[in-house]
Amino acid sequence: MLEGRSGIRPITTFDVSARRARQAAELSDFDPAAFVHPMKLRRMDEVGALSVATARLALESAGLPRTSEGHDDIGVVLGTSTCGVHSTGEFLDRLLELGPAGAPPMLFSNTVGNAAASLIALEEKLRGPNTTVSYKEASGLAALALATDLVRAGKAGALVTGGAEDIYDLYFEVHDWFGVLSHDGAFPEGARPFDRTRNGFVMGEGGFVAIIEERGRAEVRQAPVLAEVVGLGATSGLTALNAWPTEAAPLVRCMRAALEEGGVTPAQVGAVYAAANGSVDFDRLEAQAIAEVFGGRPVRTTSVKGAIGEGGMSGAASLVTAVLAAGRGVVAPTAGLTDPDPSCGSLGWVIATPQSLESPYVLVNSFASGGTNYCLLLHIN
Template structure:
């Protein structure tokens, strides 16, 4: 059995679990106008920004020189998770600690800055750290180096689904005999090239009102907003965690991933199969699920498709559904992990956060979307869903953990 014993959060609306959870319940948003370059000529200008954390206050100068924004945030979140789990990494054999992270965009800002130097000034002016700072696996590598973790390590690239894939693989790694794995997802791509990449999807909302620009499952839904940041957690074997007296937030009870069929194939999307397979992996049925943290794309056809999958599994209005990411934007590989944090806190505190921004759900969707204010509920099992562009689907079942069992 694999349990989560530590959490580290760097989100647009909160740094740390306590601040992020308070914002999630109260509706404090991290959505604001992107101001890191001139966006006046772009059709969309809103994003979920982590502008309240100074990486230089948490990282040594040598790491600041060799890392992109996304890696700095990942290192900060990993440190927070390790401290939250009360893990003494010096007391654990290096090969008994692994790293599994997800990253969808690599070191966008860093590499494009160095490319600009190459094109304008020549190769002698390019940082030697460009050789790895751009890479999707760099977060895994830098966390491993900083904390002396030399066990099995992996990196996933699956856009918004990547964080859940990383968590599922961390569980598999623990089951394979590694006592402790640091896992999660963090992303940032907000330089001009990164912003253009976001907009290229054609799904980013152009509504200028940050309060309602991203309103998933709403009758007026017109796209999502990108975000940055994410969450890192410590995953441990339950027996090993109990032996060292660790507190467990919850159990990773089930995981599954699927891939959508080719467009126009006539076959249904893979999200329902992922959800059902994750429930089967957890030995749970639809009636055991107390809340679903939805992917919530904010794009009408995608919202409709997800609502259909939920109706097919749970029945009409058969389970409370929520989407806290309306306050952060879609954070690529970090999005699913922020939902995992919210799910764990829902279990711990007995409350389901609402979906802010959304006010009217189409009757045909047939889902019980939590709106307006937090809903008190006894939450023992949560299903977290995520979909990435180009067909990725992932589902994780989070369940309460009996410390005495």
């Protein structure tokens, strides 16, 4: 991410020869058997195995390893927009082709949207609250916001939270039919957020998970405290179900709500991790909203989606990237940005190379098609 390299490549896992869009940010070199026993893997689909693996890495990083007893006060809040879709499609294909006797029963438990969160709890023996959030592209950051509220309210000691997503061929084809995907035939053009040549977003998959808990609890355990959520905003816009936001006002209100809850002025913010994904009108709208919130003051702005694509995990990916990059004192660049679009306003502040983070406050945006908006304001330790 810090090198500005993109994970977007020509699709290899299914046939796209008849499609306009032929690229995605596919997960590579992931071995689920390193995290889940092969016998159990037979009962998990791709996003379930990915979620379990990512959750285990996060728990180990936070000094919360697996125990035979498990944890009564640790739960799961997972954001995903495709969990269950892959298994549902495969189950229905077999049902229609072979009849009820040919439908594999092991697939059925994965056809529900909360399967991945439940698998995390089962594998790690987490008996706290278990919730799945599905707000399309805003799912991952919405899950982090809900987890923050639950910990603040004392409903859980700690929560495994973030987003996980996989790419399913039928889901990809539907988006291609809508004409919303970047349709360049070859890498390295990719998604190109804020770039003059952008022409749509690129689908991505992966898992991005953090542990949210009260600072005092983490410090007693001598866990590494990477950042604090100091403010959150949530709004919605009157947007068509499959359309990106068309009004700046809900985006502006969402960012301002996060800043106001954190008691932070726009001048104190060191970076914005934007929701921009390469969609022509949406990127321009978010740029205008950021300019309004910050009064035209240049603030270092970036998007992770030129590197990892768009999906229900992308808001969580923005937050995880923001925190880890800030730990090195920098803001990660926007992969694919070579020719900033002047129609997005004065874009000297959208960065294509790593830049120093000059304030501990970072704003993370996640705006979804259909009009769901979330923003989290972080204070980096």
